Amino acid sequence: MNNELSLLGLAMRAGKVLSGDELVLKAIRSGDASLVVLAGDASANTQKKFRDKCSSYHIPLLIGYNRDLLGTSIGKDGRVVLALTDNGFAKLLRKRIGDSSEVEYIEHTGAEE
Numbered sequence: 001m002n003n004e005l006s007l008l009g010l011a012m013r014a015g016k017v018l019s020g021d022e023l024v025l026k027a028i029r030s031g032d033a034s035l036v037v038l039a040g041d042a043s044a045n046t047q048k049k050f051r052d053k054c055s056s057y058h059i060p061l062l063i064g065y066n067r068d069l070l071g072t073s074i075g076k077d078g079r080v081v082l083a084l085t086d087n088g089f090a091k092l093l094r095k096r097i098g099d100s101s102e103v104e105y106i107e108h109t110g111a112e113e
Helices: 003-013 021-030 044-057 067-073 087-097
Strands: 017-019 035-039 061-064 081-084 103-106
Touching: 003 017, 003 067, 003 081, 003 087, 017 021, 021 044, 021 081, 035 044, 035 067, 035 087, 044 061, 044 103, 061 087, 081 087, 087 103
Parallel strands: 035 061
Antiparallel strands: 017 081, 035 081, 061 103
């Protein structure tokens, strides 16, 4: 497993990862999500939902890998969407990803910030 995904496992063991549509949406709305990770093989509707929601709430979004890799990285069966709830882990993951061709990274920052 690559370096970025092993970081997700570490964050999971630290209790800083939420998975599943409803939990992640709730974290986005409450401002608890520092970074959302969406599987590249998520349905078009799911991708649109999380792109729009992350954009509205200015949460960075990372799209890539697939549901099996994301699930394996946190020790669960296939996962389509994850939220990191810790700024430190989120920054480290963004740094490790860098210019990886496997992922699309979207920084949603508010104009008012």
